[in-house]
Structure formats: structure tokens, C-alpha cells
Amino acid sequence: TSFWGSFPGSDTGDPGWQVAAYTAQFGGGLSATIAAEMRRMTTIYRGIYSGNQAAALYQGFQAPDIVANLRANGTWGSAQIMGALHQVNAQYYGATPATGHPDDKWGFALGAGLKVFAPMIGAGDYLQAQITYTQGATRYAHQTTNSNWSSVEGANAGYGPLTDAVYGTSAATGADLELTTAWTLNAAYEHFWNKQWKTSVYGGYSEVSYNDRGNNLLCTG
Helix, strand or coil: CCCCCCCCCCCCCCCCCCEEEEEEEEECCEEEEEEEECCCCCCEEECCCCCCCCCECECCCCCCEEEEEEEEEECCEEEEEEEEEEEECECCCCCCHHHCCCCCEEEEEEEEEEEEECCCCCCCCEEEEEEEEEECCHHHCCCCCCCCEEEECCEEEECCCCCCEEECCCHHHHCCCEECEEEEEEEEEEEECCCCCEEEEEEEEEEEECCHHHHHHHCCC
């Protein structure tokens, strides 16, 4: 696809992705791509968060994600800026259409990436880094699907929900979709000692946050 992946939760876990894309080559290593892609979703929560709640309250498919990038390639390495638009559309406040539903919103993702070759240190060496910022499009920062526990050295480590948005159980308690904010920063260096041996050093930082109203909807008061 035309959006680079990210380190925290970077395993897509799927065999492919449906994409219709066009790439224009401008010469000198400069290119641009625009694509309509199958939407990348995490979950939408309605009402109070209750631990291992798998409430994937997305409404049916209405629009693909619109993804684009501008990329430069050269003997020095490569650099890219990219963005995506993602429709967030939730199900009803209650069990029937008569209860109504929040208005759809458009989330987005913005990112920039850089890869620089370092032959002065070692043949084949390179440094690469990427930053990604999202609102209502969390899967562009965390590509794995939502999960609320993880196995760490044989023990369970808990962490908060990964969502695209939260909303209330009625128009009175939460009429609007409150979009989730997430951002990631990743960096890596790969050093080639020789043709047979190399060392990779990498790290990443990720943060997921909710606005005041979204946080109140997730918590018990």
C-alpha cells in the first residue's frame, strides 16, 4: 500500500489488502501515489468500557480509505510524506434503528518517513525513522487488530482499549463520535559487519489518548 507501516503493533496479520492505486513518476526519483483502499478499522466502543469488551460497533462499509503519499528515492536513501482519510460510522445507540445513531465522522492519519544509507560506517548500513499521527484512524498507528491483553514472558499484561472512536448509549449521553488520538515514533539502525552478519537496533514509542468526553464515556464516572 502507499502508507508505510509502523513498529508498535506492526504485524498486519493478513495475506494482503484490497487496493486500487495510481502512481505518477515525475523523474529524478520523485513519485506520488493515490489509492482507494479497503478501510483499516480497530473498534468503536459504545458506553462504559468493561474490560475485555469486543464491541466492534462499526456500521457497514460505505466508503474506502483514501490514501496518498509523495516519495523521493535516491542514492542517499528515501523519504516520504503520507496521509489517509478514514470514515468512522457507528451503529445505533440502542438495539433498533428507532434509537438513532451518531453522525459519521472522517478520521485521518498523517505521517513522514526517512531512510538514509550510511556507507561511511558500513557497506549496506542504513538508518530509518517514521512518525505517524492519527485521529479516528488508529490502525494506521497500530496495524494489529484490537486486543486488551498480551502475553509477556508467560504473564498477562493489561493495557487500555485501542479504538477509533467512542460514543454514548443515547443522544443524551453521547450524541457525537469522540475520535481517538494516537501517534507513534519509530527508529531503527541496521549495521552489516560482513555479508553473513548484521545487527539491527530498533525502538518505538506509542501513545493513545482520549478527549475529556471520550474518557468519561469509557469510565464509570
